[in-house]
Amino acid sequence: MATATKVAAAPAAPARPRRRPLRWLPLAPATVLLLLFLGGPIGYCVYIAFTNMQLTGAATTDFVGLDNFQRAFEDDNFRNAVILTLVFTLLSSLIGQNTLGLALATAMQRASKPVRTITGSIVIAAWVVPEIVAGFLLYAFFRREGTLNAILDWLHLPSQNWLYTLPILAVSFANVWRGTAFSMLVYSAALSEIPKEINEAAEVDGASGPRRFWHITLPMIRRSIGTNLMLNTLQTLSVFGLIWAMTRGGPGNRSQTLPVFMYDQAFNKSLIGYGTAVALLLLLVGAVFSLVYLRLMRDEV
């Protein structure tokens, strides 16, 4: 927010007011498109969230004030969905995608070219696959007669019905599998920007590998870490297709994160108003995360 005000305030200083509208002109199409296609739907969502609109079963749509939000906060299933969303985000985005992406990027920097190419293309393949296809692939991997249990059987380890016993872990793993490539790419780019001399100098001074990583590499890619965390988190918060294809939020509601809960309310239970209110709350959660990350990134320079 603060950054935006600064940018807006800056051009006010030079005293050439006549040219301003013209300078703004090239941006007009972009602004209009954003307002139409981003602002429009969000505005419509805000309106629906305050009504009792239903997909079926009601003739009229009335304004109900804050009823939908009140209902959400009193709803055990909503609270369950919030907790699962946080667990899912923490497990799969912060711990999984981010850390694994960094580890892969670091390891690949030291690897030989063929290894790098092969690993890179395999990881990126997971990312290129459309979400729904990835969902079915992982469903086939985790299901009772699936690949994972076949491997476990072969190793004489106890197998289990992963999608039934540990659904949230299974979908988190799926998201890690799918999203790590993105972090890896971001970190590969960031790592290659670090001048070799600094690391070499530290090595001459006798700094060990882990210490160099902690004191040189990490501080130098902090900005990328911030950006990557933000993008990862926002993407993970809105994951729907993957979970829907694998578990539909079930069994019970043990993998029902907010987007799945929202769909269930809006389309299975036909409560579009309530579902949209939940969508707005999800938007709010995303906004809080981004504000935190933006703040972290601003302070560090």
Add this chain to the structure above:
Amino acid sequence: MRPTAPLILTAAALVAAAGLTACGGGSGSDPDTVKIAYNRSTDNKIRFKDNFLAGVKKEFEKANPGKKVKLIPIQAQDNDYATKVQQMMRSPKTAPDLVYEDTFRINSDITAGYLRPLDEYLAKWQTWDQFVDTAKAAAKAEDGKTYGIPDGTDTRGLWFNKKIFAKAGLPADWQPGSWDDILAAARTIKKKVPDVIPLNVYTGKAPGETAVMQGFEMLLYGTGENPLYDPKAKKWVTGGKGFEDALGFIKTVYDEKLGPDVSDALDPNVGTTVSSEWLPEEKLAIDLDGSWLGQNWLKTGGKPWPEWSKTLGQAAMPTQNGQAPGKVSMSGGWTWAITAKSKNPDLAWKFIEQMQTKKNAVEWCVVDAQIAVRKDVAKDPRYLSSMPGITFFTDLVKYTHYRPALPVYPQVSTAIGEAMESVTTGDASPDKAAESYGDQLKTIADGATVAKD
């Protein structure tokens, strides 16, 4: 900002909006085309509905030169099909002219204003006299108007595999007298024929109405009078003893592992699995299911299985303790309805007439294994000889119940599905699940609920 900036913005927005609206307007409907939305089976081998409609389309286009029929198959499981069609019907740009509507959802969609009353057409349509009264009432709304033409009905009962029964030492003319008899048979099978699934009762959220009607309501309506809705008080019944007992039965089935593996039971496509794998591959001993199952095993079906009529037996579902009238069944069915936003209602009606010529009506009842709702079809020799067991299921009509035909029923159904799922997975005990069903019901019915015993 200078005042010119918002001005440019507004002007540009208007231009863009105008342009977009123009694009949208072009895709409106063509006065010579009837668009028909229907659900296609999720099993790629099952295409008898598609074939039937394609046949009628051909006849229709021949009889009405210059007119076209556009079939819009929606390949999805029932809940998703309904969601998709409702979304289509919301906008005049996407609304089909004719939709296939399940009777349990039609009142909800009528209230939402998606459908068009057909009384005007019915007044001039002589075939309507051939429909039995219950069928005429199936798509009649609270306003007294009729919104859909039913194309058949169904009943429900127990299907059992005689070969597996013989192995387990159970009789080939099995007829359980109470729920306990069913459980006892299932336990015997589990002990003597361990490699088959003893008993399938649909459950959970994902199978949708399949679980609620074939599974839960077949049990619930065997516990007493009007266990779901009290028509005299006009109130919904919160989970009482019958409700808990029905959930208890499901709990027993899944706790004692008499049913399929829980993750299979909660799969949205379990219905297809039962009819095209478990039953024909003789992996399932007893199945609480619909009268239409035979449709899958006909030559036109997805899994031809000529021996089914010898292998499978049918038994009526008993009431809980065998109390009068001793047997229970549920009936539903589907209807064809014209959407409110349709631009070609007259042409759509003509298509319905084409589907309901006697020849086509018989054909449909035969390929879809429907129980006829038309008197002339019910007497047709081709219909009568079409399916072994058709007399059995037609006889169940006297024990049958209909679901409360009210707009909120689909929401109630979803709440029941949740209660079943929480009991099946062991997340809640039957009384706890019944209690949270009661809470949900109060919100759904806006407080119009009543407690029973």
